[in-house]
Amino acid sequence: MRIPVAERRAALVAATLAVVERDGLGGASARAIVAEAGMPLGALHYAFPSLDHLLAAALDAVTDQERLAAEALLGAGVDGSLEATLAAGLDAYVSLLIARPARELAYLELMLQASRDRLDREPGTGRYARSYAVVAALLEEAAAATGHRWASPVLELARHAVAMLDGITTTWLADHDDAAARATARFLAAAVAAHAQKEG
Amino acid sequence: MRIPVAERRAALVAATLAVVERDGLGGASARAIVAEAGMPLGALHYAFPSLDHLLAAALDAVTDQERLAAEALLGAGVDGSLEATLAAGLDAYVSLLIARPARELAYLELMLQASRDRLDREPGTGRYARSYAVVAALLEEAAAATGHRWASPVLELARHAVAMLDGITTTWLADHDDAAARATARFLAAAVAAHAQKEG
DNA sequence: TCCTCACTTGGACGACCGTCCAACTTGAGG
């Protein structure tokens, strides 16, 4: 089968995400990935210089697609107060986490591996910056919809929110306490909402 | 050299933590660990049934020692208001993270690996429960020292704090933004302090 | 139709893996 290289790369990235989600980063071997993609072994080094390059590409993809898609849920229901709106969005994320924990786990594994690789090198290339921007836009939207404005820089609040989403994830992965995770989501909603003021 | 089995196990656990911190979970092979411990290869399976058992023991150890030691810093400076006290403690954690990121990274890698192993099995054995209890005790102490009492269940607040500490960690690992991490620590301090009320 | 060459393939290679176990060392009891 003759396939454009770009398409091959995309298929390999998708297969990589599927394997990491199913078997973890340790199970993401070259053979497992090409088997998942239904490709011969050699196709990997034809499309990517090395397995590490493929894993890096997979992290970029998950940053672009999965994360943004997941966090797009946060703007789902805009009906009540600002705090209730935020709480509903964060609760939706917790539901997604509980329903598909391996996906979030896979993302964390890829991110941690990448962060180790550049611990001694230059600081991060700002891969999270896109997440911050997306969450910041959602915060703006939620404030506008409920007639508030933010008293603190929105990008800063967004970073706090992204951090806490990560924390909710790792903590739930450790204790599987659904109710506590939702409580932490409400805690975060209140903490963020405290930085808004009713528009005059 | 004849060494009691318990002492051998402890040395292997310490060596495992050193290797994971230096080379990551992927570099934590049986040979790398025994080399770090200055032991022959066979010693590992003499002290532990398998490498996985050793990694599990290492996670238990880090939960008991490193984490608690790190978080004991949180109660360091008790001088100003409650919020300032909490902020100082959390800022101390951020300093520790920036100074020794590989240690926190190693802890997260071990925790995530363990959480994947029991994704399809019984829920977590409550390994984080000890962290919650320690942080809860520190919160109680900080409130008492500044004449406050907690309006929400302390254990619940502690879980939120632990979650957010994890989030601060993963987020800083991703973007290496020192100032932003400290800002998130202050955000958390304010959010937690909001759940306290001055004692009458 | 056939040639050509870029694209594609999977077996080969050396390295490393976790685990096992036969051989060796050790120190206490006789």
Add this chain to the structure above:
DNA sequence: CCTCAAGTTGGACGGTCGTCCAAGTGAGGA
């Protein structure tokens, strides 16, 4: 000093790993 069981060791084993590359393949130009 000898015996022997308990403790200790490192080489052997089968397997998997990432990477490479010689051979195979098929679409487009002649």
